[in-house]
Amino acid sequence: MASIGIDIGQAKTLLEDEQVVGIPTETVYGLAGNALSEHAILKIFEVKNRPKFDPLIAHTNSIRKANILFKTIPQKATQLAEAFWPGPLTLLLNKKEVVPDLLTSGHSRVAIRIPNHPLTLELLSQLNFPLAAPSANPFGYVSPTSARHVDDQLGEKVPYILDGGESLVGVESTIVGFEKMKPIVYRLGGITLEALEHVVGPLEIAVNASSNPSAPGMMKSHYSPGKKLIIGDIAHLLSAHNSTTTGIISFSKGFDVPLENSFILSPRRNLNEAARNIFKALRKMDAPHIKVILAEYLPEKGLGRAINDRLKRASI
Ligand code: TXA
Ligand code: MG
Numbered sequence: 001m002a003s004i005g006i007d008i009g010q011a012k013t014l015l016e017d018e019q020v021v022g023i024p025t026e027t028v029y030g031l032a033g034n035a036l037s038e039h040a041i042l043k044i045f046e047v048k049n050r051p052k053f054d055p056l057i058a059h060t061n062s063i064r065k066a067n068i069l070f071k072t073i074p075q076k077a078t079q080l081a082e083a084f085w086p087g088p089l090t091l092l093l094n095k096k097e098v099v100p101d102l103l104t105s106g107h108s109r110v111a112i113r114i115p116n117h118p119l120t121l122e123l124l125s126q127l128n129f130p131l132a133a134p135s136a137n138p139f140g141y142v143s144p145t146s147a148r149h150v151d152d153q154l155g156e157k158v159p160y161i162l163d164g165g166e167s168l169v170g171v172e173s174t175i176v177g178f179e180k181m182k183p184i185v186y187r188l189g190g191i192t193l194e195a196l197e198h199v200v201g202p203l204e205i206a207v208n209a210s211s212n213p214s215a216p217g218m219m220k221s222h223y224s225p226g227k228k229l230i231i232g233d234i235a236h237l238l239s240a241h242n243s244t245t246t247g248i249i250s251f252s253k254g255f256d257v258p259l260e261n262s263f264i265l266s267p268r269r270n271l272n273e274a275a276r277n278i279f280k281a282l283r284k285m286d287a288p289h290i291k292v293i294l295a296e297y298l299p300e301k302g303l304g305r306a307i308n309d310r311l312k313r314a315s316i
Contacts, residue, residue, distance in 0.1 A: 024164025025115035055105040061124035086116035088190025092177030167245030170276035247290040
């Protein structure tokens with residue numbers, strides 16, 4: 001069990017000592033360590049059991065501090081940073097020497113974001129280094145949206161978790177990189193495509209599932225609830241399954257299964273609410289009596305795209 005609290009001083013002391021700390025963000029909880037310390041980065045990989053070819057995001061609390069990490073920034077990246085930071089947007093920018101290769105898995109670009117959570121922004125403002133922070137779950141498993149989730153899975157390996165309440169967005173940041181100055185979306189997330197396009201015009205999307213390590217952030221199988229998940233027409237699928245051992249993740253409608261087998265993402269069909277709930281729903285389906293999970297795609301717009309992406313990866 002980790003110690004859980006709101007003591008920024010304690011988190012700071014541990015991080016300055018190159019240890020790892022669970023931190024809240026508006027997207028999901030992160031497992032943080034000094035992004036400029038190889039020792040701390042190695043610790044993150046070890047605690048998460050994450051392969052070293054999957055690079056980490058560096059978090060800062062200001063564009064001025066982010067400047068230390070990247071060489072150049074395309075104009076459209078500046079526009080996006082100004083529009084969405086602090087917030088659920090990660091930018092891939094050409095890294096400076098000071099950024100350890102371990103953080104970027106040897107890639108020439110570093111992933112950077114300014115998270116929008118008061119506790120973590122305060123912590124970052126008190127530190128003189130950025131924080132590397134992948135989602136605070138064992139590699140491949142569902143991302144955590146509360147301190148409790150972090151404690152449940154990594155508590156034994158993490159000395160302290162800063163408790164900032166439930167994550168208000170609920171899905172990870174949108175990742176945008178640039179090729180020949182053109183923006184490309186590598187991961188669908190908390191900033192919608194519509195919002196990005198409003199600022200920089202049409203974008204290319206390159207989030208096709210792949211297990212190719214040279215395409216980081218696009219790990220084919222991820223967010224795994226540890227059992228079979230089938231996506232389709234729930235009513236139809238349910239007719240061929242035993243309702244006592246079947247879990248159901250639906251958008252707004254209830255189905256004829258026991259209450260403890262069902263998670264309705266948003267009875268009022270609100271995609272933001274559904275995003276806040278998606279990882280909680282996948283976690284609920286971890287209950288041992290559930291043998292198979294049935295789910296349905298949400299409307300492919302707004303945060304629905306990121307939710308559908310997570311469901312798809314959880315189903316592989
Ligand atoms: O919302 C978020 O982004 C959360 C919170 C904690 O900030 N963090 C998060 O980190 O989702 P993680 O490690 O679970 O996912 C980051 C993704 C990875 O899939 C990684 O491959 C990709 O970002 N990534 C990181 N650095 C990269 C780089 N230099 N080039 C390409 N992809 C990168
Ligand atoms: Mg993750």
